[in-house]
Every structure is written in structure tokens, then in C-alpha cells.
Amino acid sequence: MFAGKRLSKELAKMQGHLPPGITFAKSDNLEEWQMDIRVLDDNPLYQNQIYRLKFTFSQKYPIEPPEVQFISLPASHETPRPIPIHPHIYSNGIICLDLLSTAGWSPVQTVESVCMSIQSMLTANTRDERPPGDSDFVSYNKRRPRDINFQYDDDNV
Amino acid sequence: MDSDDDFMSDASSNVDFLDDQGSDIESMDDFGDDIDVGFSQDKDIIGKTKKPYEVDHKVLSPEDIEREQNVQVNEVSSILGLPPESCAILLRYGRWNREKVIESYMDRPEKTLEDAGLGTNFEGAAKTEVIPGFMCDICCEDGDDLETYAMRCGHRFCVDCYRHYLGQKIREEGEASRIQCPGDSCHMIVDSKSLSLLVTEDLKDRYHTLLIRTYVDDKENLKWCPAPNCEYAVDCPVRQRELNRIVPTVQCGCKHNFCFGCTLNDHQPTPCALVKKWLKKCEDDSETANWISANTKECPKCHSTIEKNGGCNHMTCRKCKHEFCWMCMGLWSEHGTSWYNCSRFEEKSGSEARTDQARSRASLERYLHYYNRYANHEQSAKLDRDLYLKTEKKMTSLQSQSGLSWIEVQFLDTASQALQQCRQTLKWTYAFAYYLARNNLTEIFEDNQKDLELAVENLSEMFEKPVPELANLKVDILDKTAYCNKRRVILLSDTAENLKDGEWSFNVEW
Numbered sequence: 082m083f084a085g086k087r088l089s090k091e092l093a094k095m096q097g098h099l100p101p102g103i104t105f106a107k108s109d110n111l112e113e114w115q116m117d118i119r120v121l122d123d124n125p126l127y128q129n130q131i132y133r134l135k136f137t138f139s140q141k142y143p144i145e146p147p148e149v150q151f152i153s154l155p156a157s158h159e160t161p162r163p164i165p166i167h168p169h170i171y172s173n174g175i176i177c178l179d180l181l182s183t184a185g186w187s188p189v190q191t192v193e194s195v196c197m198s199i200q201s202m203l204t205a206n207t208r209d210e211r212p213p214g215d216s217d218f219v220s221y222n223k224r225r226p227r228d229i230n231f232q233y234d235d236d237n238v
Numbered sequence: 239m240d241s242d243d244d245f246m247s248d249a250s251s252n253v254d255f256l257d258d259q260g261s262d263i264e265s266m267d268d269f270g271d272d273i274d275v276g277f278s279q280d281k282d283i284i285g286k287t288k289k290p291y292e293v294d295h296k297v298l299s300p301e302d303i304e305r306e307q308n309v310q311v312n313e314v315s316s317i318l319g320l321p322p323e324s325c326a327i328l329l330r331y332g333r334w335n336r337e338k339v340i341e342s343y344m345d346r347p348e349k350t351l352e353d354a355g356l357g358t359n360f361e362g363a364a365k366t367e368v369i370p371g372f373m374c375d376i377c378c379e380d381g382d383d384l385e386t387y388a389m390r391c392g393h394r395f396c397v398d399c400y401r402h403y404l405g406q407k408i409r410e411e412g413e414a415s416r417i418q419c420p421g422d423s424c425h426m427i428v429d430s431k432s433l434s435l436l437v438t439e440d441l442k443d444r445y446h447t448l449l450i451r452t453y454v455d456d457k458e459n460l461k462w463c464p465a466p467n468c469e470y471a472v473d474c475p476v477r478q479r480e481l482n483r484i485v486p487t488v489q490c491g492c493k494h495n496f497c498f499g500c501t502l503n504d505h506q507p508t509p510c511a512l513v514k515k516w517l518k519k520c521e522d523d524s525e526t527a528n529w530i531s532a533n534t535k536e537c538p539k540c541h542s543t544i545e546k547n548g549g550c551n552h553m554t555c556r557k558c559k560h561e562f563c564w565m566c567m568g569l570w571s572e573h574g575t576s577w578y579n580c581s582r583f584e585e586k587s588g589s590e591a592r593t594d595q596a597r598s599r600a601s602l603e604r605y606l607h608y609y610n611r612y613a614n615h616e617q618s619a620k621l622d623r624d625l626y627l628k629t630e631k632k633m634t635s636l637q638s639q640s641g642l643s644w645i646e647v648q649f650l651d652t653a654s655q656a657l658q659q660c661r662q663t664l665k666w667t668y669a670f671a672y673y674l675a676r677n678n679l680t681e682i683f684e685d686n687q688k689d690l691e692l693a694v695e696n697l698s699e700m701f702e703k704p705v706p707e708l709a710n711l712k713v714d715i716l717d718k719t720a721y722c723n724k725r726r727v728i729l730l731s732d733t734a735e736n737l738k739d740g741e742w743s744f745n746v747e748w
Contacts, residue, residue, distance in 0.1 A: 084377075087376065087377050143377075144399070184411075187420055187422040187423070189420060189421055
């Protein structure tokens with residue numbers, strides 16, 4: 082696997098120091114990791130909440146972007162994890178972010194930098210809403226996030 | 239060679255068509271190079287003038303396209319004094335608008351270079367380096383013998399990662415002219431020099447193909463031939479905004495006739511916009527709406543749609559309980575006691591509703607009139623095409639039965655090609671006629687259409703005669719072929735001239 086050395090290094094760094102609000106949750110193997118993030122300021126939309134991100138790495142990582150989405154753990158779980166409300170995050174956890182597309186991705190990006198980008202995407206948001214057409218998208222979408230052609234038409238959020 | 243002779247075949251070209259067969263076949267390869275030369279020679283020698291419906295165009299092979307690009311790159315390079323590979327990036331950024339690129343660079347050199355994804359530092363040749371103590375940010379390798387590369391932006395990565403990155407962009411994403419540095423938010427474009435240093439031969443070929451493709455896609459005067467597996471592009475000066483005045487049918491080096499405006503098959507004399515409308519009309523269910531309006535009526539009061547499926551003329555709208563007469567659409571109360579039949583045809587209350595009904599009925603009939611003829615020619619052209627495939631067999635058996643030589647039986651081939659082309663034209667005259675508003679010129683058009691139709695049917699009939707009779711009909715078939723082509727030229731010239739002069743008016747917005 083091309084990314085072996087790179088991922089081991091990233092993982093090693095995870096165990097040590099990480100930016101505030103970002104913690105390593107678990108990884109059963111090198112191909113799939115889970116990260117927890119929370120928003121640092123007192124944005125009322127996300128206060129006192131922790132969210133779970135799932136990273137899936139292909140053979141071509143980091144030349145290709147990883148697949149990143151939010152996953153939810155039920156309220157009954159010992160660590161409940163909801164899907165954050167955001168105009169670019171669908172209620173099934175799929176994130177519409179230019180950075181995660183092949184066109185916007187740079188191989189220099191890391192798990193850490195992706196987490197930070199998503200963290201700041203939440204921090205900056207003031208709109209308590211889902212993307213337009215969320216319910217349709219969630220019920221009909223069978224594609225994986227990487228196969229969806231998002232239109233990145235909103236630069237404000 | 240003379241292959242453009244049967245480009246828009248006319249009577250004269252079919253006479254010398256017979257002499258050309260040999261040279262035509264052997265010189266297919268360098269067709270692209272020859273067509274221009276052949277064309278101008280034609281003009282000089284025979285004084286053949288361009289017909290009103292023909293447009294100037296030139297066929298370009300992939301080599302021609304590459305040559306054209308290089309010429310422009312070198313020209314700009316010598317004007318601006320920048321390396322050719324940088325000028326290539328500049329030109330692609332400016333969508334090959336040479337004047338604009340030069341002007342923009344002259345005005346604000348640094349900003350232009352920045353915007354195009356070029357730095358300002360042009361020194362140093364592209365080469366890989368070993369840097370002690372370096373660690374690649376992509377793969378995290380840090381060996382002391384690690385070959386690395388950086389473009390002018392200074393973002394350095396190991397050659398292996400660079401190669402993977404470029405491979406991914408070129409092979410998987412089909413990128414060529416806009417591949418950026420792998421560094422985060424660095425917009426420096428990977429130039430061809432860096433690229434050839436880093437990637438393997440097969441990728442270079444792919445890269446080149448993609449680059450050529452962006453060149454053709456970027457330029458308004460170039461279009462790919464849409465025929466399957468055809469590699470040629472066509473250069474034609476007709477612009478999008480001229481398409482309401484001209485129908486630019488071009489012929490590619492592979493002999494495919496297509497419209498330069500919309501790249502659909504040749505659809506002269508109908509302008510692109512009307513073709514689009516027509517095809518949509520025929521395809522989608524806009525005719526369902528027509529059926530509804532022809533077979534149903536609206537309640538005169540609440541406008542619900544009602545289909546009468548039997549019973550008497552006394553209608554009571556289910557929705558609003560309005561009572562009216564199906565025949566005259568007038569109030570039922572005015573009918574007195576004459577139930578079950580309406581003799582009040584002239585009453586005013588119903589006349590408006592009746593006119594609406596009649597109008598949409600007439601419109602449906604009108605559409606079907608033209609559509610049937612359009613579809614009939616399409617179908618016949620298909621049958622003729624099958625016949626064309628059998629022509630060769632016919633020609634062979636004709637040779638053995640009548641002792642004619644191969645060259646002498648070519649008239650069948652010529653005839654079947656003429657049939658194809660004329661039917662294609664005829665087919666579109668019906669879509670054209672559907673949208674055409676009557677004026678004093680439409681009669682001439684309809685006469686031309688009728689004449690061509692007659693000529694085509696005559697030839698088509700001869701063509702189906704049994705093989706033994708064909709030899710005796712040779713002169714007749716040749717005559718009729720020439721006549722068909724002539725009628726086609728006349729029809730197309732007339733419609734094209736009037737279109738150009740804005741003499742046609744159409745009954746739709748387009």
C-alpha cells in the first residue's frame with residue numbers, strides 16, 4: 082500500500098499532540114479511522130456537542146482525497162454522537178466540501194488539516210439548516226461520497 | 239486528388255466522380271493536408287463558385303492541430319520573450335485568444351502570469367535534485383538518495399509522489415492544461431517541461447491527446463467530427479450568433495456530413511434552433527398536450543378538462559355543476575326542450591369555445607402532416623441505406639451478367655449516395671415547412687420541395703429494378719441522379735439565400 086508509511090506517521094502524530102477540539106477516537110486498521118471534533122467557541126448551534134468523523138483511505142491516498150463523513154451514534158450510546166446541523170452537511174453525514182473533492186484536494190493535506198477545516202466550517206456557520214433537498218438526497222442517494230458531483234457554488238459558509 | 243469534388247455533389251462533380259475513384263482511395267491518409275489545396279485549385283481551374291448553402295471549412299488532423307498550436311505558441315513566445323512552455327500555459331489560460339493574451343501581458347505582466355498559474359521567475363532548467371535531510375510531505379519518505387522535484391513555486395516533493403500525482407490527474411481525471419502544483423492552495427500550473435521530465439512515455443501521449451483536445455474545445459472555430467472513431471477536427475469561421483442566418487454543413491475527412499453549429503447530422507435547410515425545437519417536439523410528450531386539446535373540452539366556467547365518452551350533449555361539470563351543451567358549449571338553459579341534439583350552431587355563447595377547439599385540432603393535423611412526411615423520409619433513407627449495402631453485391635452481379643467493368647457499374651454507387659443525401663435534405667424541408675410562415679416566397683419553396691420529392695421517388699423506383707434490367711437503365715439512372723442533385727442544389731440555394739437575407743419568417747420564437 083502506497084500510503085503505509087505516510088499513514089503510520091500520521092497515526093503516530095495523532096497519539097501525541099493534536100490541535101484543541103480534535104481527538105483521535107479509534108482505528109481498527111490503517112484504512113479506516115474515526116476522529117472526534119468539537120467547536121471551540123460558544124456557537125449555540127454546536128455548544129457542548131462532540132461529533133464523530135469517519136475517514137476511509139483508498140489505495141491511492143494521499144494522491145486521492147480520503148472519504149470523509151460524519152457518523153452518528155445514538156443517544157443511548159455511552160458516547161452519543163449526532164450529525165451537526167449545517168447547510169453543507171446532509172443529515173446522513175455526507176459533507177459537501179470542495180477540499181474533499183479530487184479537484185480541491187492537495188496531497189499535502191492530512192487528517193489533521195481536514196479535521197481543522199471541518200472544525201472551522203462549523204465554527205463559522207450561523208445557519209440552523211440542512212442543505213436544500215436534504216430529505217430527497219438522503220432517501221435516494223446510494224452513491225459513495227466520492228462519486229457525487231457536488232456543485233461548490235456557495236463560498237460564504 | 240480531388241476528394242472535395244463530391245463535397246455537396248452537384249451535376250458536374252458526378253461526371254468526373256467516375257474518374258476520381260482510384261486516387262480517392264489511395265490518398266485517404268493525407269486527406270487533411272490536401273483538402274485546402276484541392277479546394278483552391280478547383281476554384282482557379284474550373285472556376286467553380288461556392289454555392290449559397292456551402293461554407294468554407296478545412297479539415298484538420300491531430301498533427302495539424304498540434305502544428306497549429308505550436309505555431310501560435312512560438313509566435314507569442316518570440317513576441318513576449320517568454321519560454322514556449324510558459325506561453326503555452328498563458329495561451330491556454332486565455333483560451334487561445336492571442337491578441338488578448340499579449341495585450342494583457344503587456345499591460346500587467348506580473349498579474350497575468352500570476353492569474354495564469356505561472357510564477358515570474360523563469361531561470362533554471364527543469365531537473366530533479368537530491369536534497370540532504372529532505373522529507374517528502376506526501377509520502378513521508380526521507381532517504382538520503384531521494385530524488386526530488388519542485389517547480390518555480392518551490393514546493394518540493396519526491397519524484398515518485400509527483401509521478402503518482404500527475405498520473406492520477408492525467409489518467410483518472412483527464413486533466414491536462416490545468417494541473418496545479420500538488421502543494422496546498424498553490425495554483426502554479428505544471429508546465430510541459432516539468433511534465434516530460436517526470437512522467438512515463440505512455441502518459442505523455444495521453445497528456446498530449448488531452449492537450450490537443452482542450453485546444454479544439456477552447457477555440458470557437460474548431461469542432462471535433464462527431465463520427466465514431468474519427469480523429470479529425472473541422473475549422474470553420476461560422477460563429478454561434480450567425481446560426482439564424484446560415485446552416486453550416488461541413489464535410490469531414492472521414493466523409494461524414496455534419497452541422498458545424500450543433501454537430502448533429504446535416505440538417506440543411508433547417509436552422510439549428512428550429513432543428514432543436516423540432517426534435518424536442520417529436521420526442522417529448524408535447525403532443526400529448528395537443529391530443530388533450532383536440533379531444534377534450536374545457537368547462538366554460540371552471541376550465542376543468544372534460545373528455546366526453548358517450549351520452550347526451552347535456553353536460554354537467556362534476557366540479558362546478560355548470561350545465562352546458564357539448565356541441566355548442568353554450569348554456570344548457572338556452573336550449574329549451576331540444577334535448578339530445580343541438581341545432582343552435584350559430585349562437586354566440588358557444589362560438590368562442592368552438593374556435594379554440596377547431597384551432598387546436600387543426601394544429602395537430604398540421605403537425606402530423608409534416609411529421610409523417612419527415613418520418614417517411616427518415617424511414618426511406620434507412621431503407622435506402624440498406625439498399626446501399628446491397629449495392630456492392632448488385633454491382634458485382636451486374637458485372638458478371640452484363641460484362642460491364644467495375645468502373646462502368648459505379649453509377650449505382652453514385653445514385654445511391656445521391657438518394658441518401660436528397661432524402662436527408664427532403665426530410666428536413668418538412669421540419670422547415672412546419673415552422674415556416676406563409677409569404678410570397680413559400681410557394682417557390684414548396685415547388686422546389688415537390689420537384690425534389692418527385693425526382694427522388696423516380697430515382698428510388700429505378701433503383702429497385704431487378705439486376706438484369708439495370709444495365710439498360712444506366713443512362714436513365716445517370717440522368718435521374720444528376721437531376722436529383724440539381725434539384726437539391728436549387729432547393730438549398732434558394733432556402734439558404736433567403737435565410738441569409740432574412741426573407742423567411744417563422745411562426746415560432748427562436
